[in-house]
Amino acid sequence: MKLVLAVIQDKDSNRLTDALAENNYKTTKLSTSGGFLKEGNTTLMIGVDDDFVDDVLNVIRDNCSQRDQMVAPISPMGGNADSYIPKPVKVEVGGATVFVMPVDSFFKF
Amino acid sequence: MKLVLAVIQDKDSNRLTDALAENNYKTTKLSTSGGFLKEGNTTLMIGVDDDFVDDVLNVIRDNCSQRDQMVAPISPMGGNADSYIPKPVKVEVGGATVFVMPVDSFFKF
Amino acid sequence: MKLVLAVIQDKDSNRLTDALAENNYKTTKLSTSGGFLKEGNTTLMIGVDDDFVDDVLNVIRDNCSQRDQMVAPISPMGGNADSYIPKPVKVEVGGATVFVMPVDSFFKF
Ligand code: NI
Ligand code: NI
Ligand code: NI
Numbered sequence: 001m002k003l004v005l006a007v008i009q010d011k012d013s014n015r016l017t018d019a020l021a022e023n024n025y026k027t028t029k030l031s032t033s034g035g036f037l038k039e040g041n042t043t044l045m046i047g048v049d050d051d052f053v054d055d056v057l058n059v060i061r062d063n064c065s066q067r068d069q070m071v072a073p074i075s076p077m078g079g080n081a082d083s084y085i086p087k088p089v090k091v092e093v094g095g096a097t098v099f100v101m102p103v104d105s106f107f108k109f
Numbered sequence: 110m111k112l113v114l115a116v117i118q119d120k121d122s123n124r125l126t127d128a129l130a131e132n133n134y135k136t137t138k139l140s141t142s143g144g145f146l147k148e149g150n151t152t153l154m155i156g157v158d159d160d161f162v163d164d165v166l167n168v169i170r171d172n173c174s175q176r177d178q179m180v181a182p183i184s185p186m187g188g189n190a191d192s193y194i195p196k197p198v199k200v201e202v203g204g205a206t207v208f209v210m211p212v213d214s215f216f217k218f
Numbered sequence: 219m220k221l222v223l224a225v226i227q228d229k230d231s232n233r234l235t236d237a238l239a240e241n242n243y244k245t246t247k248l249s250t251s252g253g254f255l256k257e258g259n260t261t262l263m264i265g266v267d268d269d270f271v272d273d274v275l276n277v278i279r280d281n282c283s284q285r286d287q288m289v290a291p292i293s294p295m296g297g298n299a300d301s302y303i304p305k306p307v308k309v310e311v312g313g314a315t316v317f318v319m320p321v322d323s324f325f326k327f
Contacts, residue, residue: 002322003208007246028116028152029142033247043246047208061327098325099221099265104111107207109170112317137225137261138251156317213220216316218279
């Protein structure tokens with residue numbers, strides 16, 4: 001048994017928990033925030049038998065990898081909104097930081 | 110030293126933390142939610158010397174085991190409320206998922 | 219790789235995450251509460267290479283150690299407020315409970 005701790009972006013949270021549930025992996029979700037960038041993130045705890053750790057890691061990678069996304073920039077305050085056509089900019093979203101932790105023993109009551 | 114992580118139902122949380130406190134076990138409570146069923150749950154972290162892990166597990170089992178409870182069902186929307194006598198139904202409540210984690214070292218500052 | 223779990227007081231949280239960030243340690247912050255005293259506290263998760271665990275522990279000790287603080291006491295209800303001069307009282311604030319946990323493997327996606 002291992003405990004997988006995955007720190008991911010809020011926006012990827014539902015997709016990942018759905019994908020894990022489809023594969024019968026149960027997750028517990030912790031509300032967390034990044035101390036460094038203050039951005040909202042989520043930490044998932046997933047208890048999993050040793051043989052399935054690689055599969056769980058694959059599901060996390062498939063659903064949360066860092067990727068580029070085109071977003072409309074925020075309009076500048078006080079600018080001439082009529083003449084301003086915002087150009088989409090490329091930002092990186094997603095990403096996962098994953099710790100696989102050993103478990104001494106596991107119980108269901 | 111071990112770190113016991115117990116994922117339990119919200120409704121069992123106060124009873125368990127009280128029972129643990131009576132036995133001088135300090136707990137830290139994490140707000141969590143189940144990714145699978147979306148129900149509110151709570152995760153407790155309990156740091157405990159190796160010799161007391163079994164005792165902590167017993168306290169968790171005594172206070173959080175899965176059990177049957179009779180509950181009044183929700184009245185059907187738009188039904189004839191006057192003639193409707195809700196029959197209590199049996200539901201399972203409680204339950205605990207517990208991970209006992211090894212700890213390399215422990216500090217109090 | 220180790221996962222450092224530090225349970226600290228809310229009031230020390232920003233100072234500690236800033237101090238850790240200055241040293242390039244990334245933290246993830248969990249909203250927690252103490253089951254024993256019900257006081258608000260915060261748990262930080264810090265993933266760190268084995269060689270830097272002692273340094274992280276020093277930063278935690280420097281920013282969160284238990285210390286005495288003089289505070290104005292709350293005025294007694296119904297007392298004669300005009301004649302009452304509150305005497306500051308000494309209380310202990312801060313403190314950290316720290317678990318250093320082994321990590322089997324670590325991934326960035
Ligand atoms: Ni890139
Ligand atoms: Ni049953
Ligand atoms: Ni003192």
